[in-house]
Amino acid sequence: MEHYLFLIPLLPLVAFVINLLLGRWVVKHASAYIAQVAMFGSWVVSVLVFFDIRGSSDKVLEQHLFTWIPSGTFNVPVTLHVDQLASIMLLVVTTVSTLVFVYSKGYMAHDGGFYRFFAYLPLFAFSMLMLVLANNLLLLYVFWEAVGLCSYLLIGFWFRRRSANEAAVKAFVVNRVGDVGFGLGIMLTFWTFGTVDFYGPDGIFAKAANHAALGVSGGTMTAIALLLFLGACGKSAQFPLHVWLPDAMEGPTPVSALIHAATMVTAGVYMVARTHPIYLQSESALVVVALIGAFTSFLAATIALVQYDLKKVIAYSTISQLGYMVFALGTGAWVAAIFHLMTHAFFKGLLFLGAGSVMHGMHDELDMRKMGGLRKFMPITFWTFLIASFANAGLIPFAGFWSKDEAIVGAWASASSVGKLAAVVGLITAFLTALYMFRCVFMTFFKAPRFNPEAIHPHESGAWMAVPLVILAVPAALIGFIGFPPENGPFQHFLEPVFEQAPAQTTHANEQASLYTIQEPATTRTAIAAAQAATATETHETHVSTATTVTFGIISTIIAVSGIFVAYLTYITGTISATAIGARFAPLYQLFVNKWYLDEIYHNYITMPFYNFAMFLWRIVDVKIIDGTVNGVAALIGAISQRMRTVQTGLLANYALGIALGMVIIVGIYLAGFSTLFR
């Protein structure tokens, strides 16, 4: 399979080039088929790669393409690398992409920018797949920015809308803040370890695990980890850089599903999981990661509670769920984070596609207050949306339950000092999640319609859109079972080689082993075994007792059900009045409605001061001081010349006088100073 890895990103790239260059004039509406076929091909190769990897326990595939930057010792190759983690990501990305491409054919059918849309989408798929396949930090960064570019292009897809343009610029610039951290992290990594390659005995993972022996301080490891995490905060929309994601909903809904829910926003989670050997070396960095994740999950859930825009609710829900993944990472529950990443990709993608279907049937209405009763008009959308909502709310046995529970249990049982805190926040957020999710379901699909049935005729979407909904509903409901029994399912075992084998310590063991070999071969095996045992105990997540797992399963089920029940009481029976509660806790309500005032704070205390400072530099420093000086000198010389020109009288006698006087002065000076005549 190794020699065919390049096909996975190449196929979407080819589709992009064809649709971009020929889409407008030649390909036109066939551009959708080109993109779909390419994406499907990419999916097939990814599946083959997956089975190839599965064949043996710790197999990896690698394909070197070319050398990108050779600058002294800073050598960056373009090499594709697939291990278990990457192959899971490949499957998730290609599956969701293929389904979204199919869906988009229906959703974008009447759009004037049809070919443009089907050029950008494969470009995104290409970038995302390369991001997953990268074997070094800088290459990952390259495609990290490239997916940001696609995000920018697709958020601003309807370029005549000012709101869409502003959202696109905001997304790119806010992400750039994170990217600066990421980039600086790469530089620090390079000057610390002398390489940006991940793997191998000279790779950063091996060296990170061995950093003490290399004379690298723990502080440096923390700095690297936190700088990289700043990047992850941008891309995966974590506090304080999460503000771009809700605005990103200006893009067409398939984009929200694919990029801003299922794949691109999980890149940060993937990156932290990929570089976990670095994070393992820094206790404090992990604590920061866990706290940020837990706080973000809570913050976003509170905002989701009070939004009326259907897509915004789901967007905040995405931020919140990403927070779960991030605190799972921060507490060392790596597998749980990836597990939740995968289930989330399916059910959140499905939620967005369902929302798109609602918009399609409702003439682009997004305000849930103007919906209601849609379940009769669009049954397929309703049932698939309901399944995804159950999964998002974490109800047993839907996919989200297993992965979310594993994240919470993982946090609780971890050795991390903030593990218990994160788990509790996770449980509280789980209640909020169930509440806002079913607030959304009840307001949209239940009770009497609140729109004017005369003007709007909601209808079920066509096959291009309905089929992907149904297909996605299957994994959204069932994929959790690959992680069953919890902590010990096929999924966990598949990922074991990535997370439970610390590469560097193996190297270390090998070094020891080679030392022992000289003395006594018999001890070698014992030494390796001992080293590996030590490795296992060090990095293996603390073993979780079945009792804990079951207890947490019961607790979170109760929480989810009670969340749904509260939503039912509020939005179906009306027993609880949302307005009354809003009035009772007015300050809190205002805080949530205004998104914790973060946009205003950023605008007033960051954007505007910078802008005004730039204005000051231009008007005062550049124009007044620097150019003022330059022009002042010129004016001064001009003025002096003006005075001097009166000397030029044009009268021969005056000139003769001048010459004579000059002669006298020069000769006088000469005689006085340099001649010996009078001495």
Place this chain on the structure above:
Amino acid sequence: MDNFPILSTITYLPLLGALVIFFMPRATRETSRLIAVVASLLSMIASFVMLGAFKHNNTFQFTEHKTWLKDLGVSYFMGVDGIAVLLIVLTTILCAISIIYSWDTINVRTREYYIAILLLETGMLGVFMSLDLFLFYIFWELMLIPMALLIGIWGHEDRVYAAVKFFLYTLFGSLLMLVAIVALYQSYYNQTGTHTLNILTLQGGHYGHIFQVWVFAAFFIAFAVKIPMFPVHTWLPDAHVQAPTAGSVILAAVMLKMGGYGMLRFSLPLFPDGTNYWRTFVIVLSVIAIIYGAFLSLVQPDWKKLVAYSSVSHMGFVTLGIFIHNIQGMDGSMMVMLAHGFNTGALFLIVGIAYERAHTLRINAFGGLATPMPVWSAFFVLFMFASIGLPGLSGFVGEFLVTLGTWHYNKVAAIITFCVVIIAAWYLLWLVQRVVFGRTIHQLPEPGDAALTPAERAQLAQVGDHGHGPVPTLISGGSHDAHAVPAEGQLDSTNWPDLSLKELICLVPLAILTILTGVYPKPIFDIADPSFHAVLNGAMRVIGN
């Protein structure tokens, strides 16, 4: 090939073209532009031949050495190393593109125009090839006058002020350099008793510390004005705004590189002590320039000024990379110079194309150009992203390498420098948002727009009531209605044509180059690295094939 004077061929083909135009008394606009295009294209092809024959080592190649003024030690001495070779190819490509772009945009004094621009090309090429200071200085001054004329005669409203400012600023630097050259000449004579202006020979001299500090400063001011560096940059925005498009392209893409090239060729090898003495000062100024240029770009209401200030920011990377004194910095500064040549050159073409249609450079006169000019918009977005350093396009490699090298020198400087990519994204994306996106004045507001002003809402409602035209649905593209009210100051761009064939011919090569050097920059490293290592090691260079 061994004895063929390829360098002189490249240099004097444009001059030959200029002479032909000059001596054809009846040369019309048509013939003179044809001659200019042919001359510049031939020169470009010759430079490709040179690039192909260039051997990847640190020697000076294709040398031509003829004694000229024997008693003064002046000789006609040309030769190129890996640094010069790349900049020469950049020059010939961008000059050819500029001359092609002028095809139908210059309509007054066309003969004189092409003579000036061809002389300019000869001057610039000569600067990159001269290995004799006398020759170097002649070429250095030769390019000054045609450029000032291009701005002063074929420029916009305030052209004379800008031309004089450009001329005086540069002349001020040049004269300091002349003094420094004479001092260097004298010093070497005092040491060895030989008169020479041969750069390679002069490198063998031993110059005192104080001498180096002062002579370095004189040279440096000349180069700093040219590049231009904060705080001697204020001629650049004026010159750019007033220059005709082709002038702006050549100015940004090639002439600014003279400064960087001069530092690499003279400052570092000749005055190692002087370099060490001034190093921190130069680095601080570079970092200031990077940030300062970016901030000023943010608030410019004039499109060309915005791009001009962004040049100040980019050129800060070049000086920073040269003076942090490691291979990543050197490689990075070369990549920035090339990338800036492609991207900023292209951005000035993009501006020029819009100016041809709008006859203004105010940013707020534009809006929604993606509708009438989609292909132009696509190129604009491409070069904009290349300019803000999106990986995979040319701008990224250089900026990243310079910052990487800077990190090794000083972490704080690297952090400040790298933060500029946020501001760069801010001002350029904002520019594109205002110019390319949004709506033209005949397009109705989008009902799906969440940021409609009350006036726009009223306008939509009114149109809906009266039933004029279809209420636009969620379609990106044009639906027109005569009742739409123009936004303030915005021009009617409805009938502006998209790119013409000539404009495509100018932009496509640059687009290919910017993608190619972004994706596969390795050949550039292969060519330039040996020479950079020589500069870094202070090694004496010899003459190759």
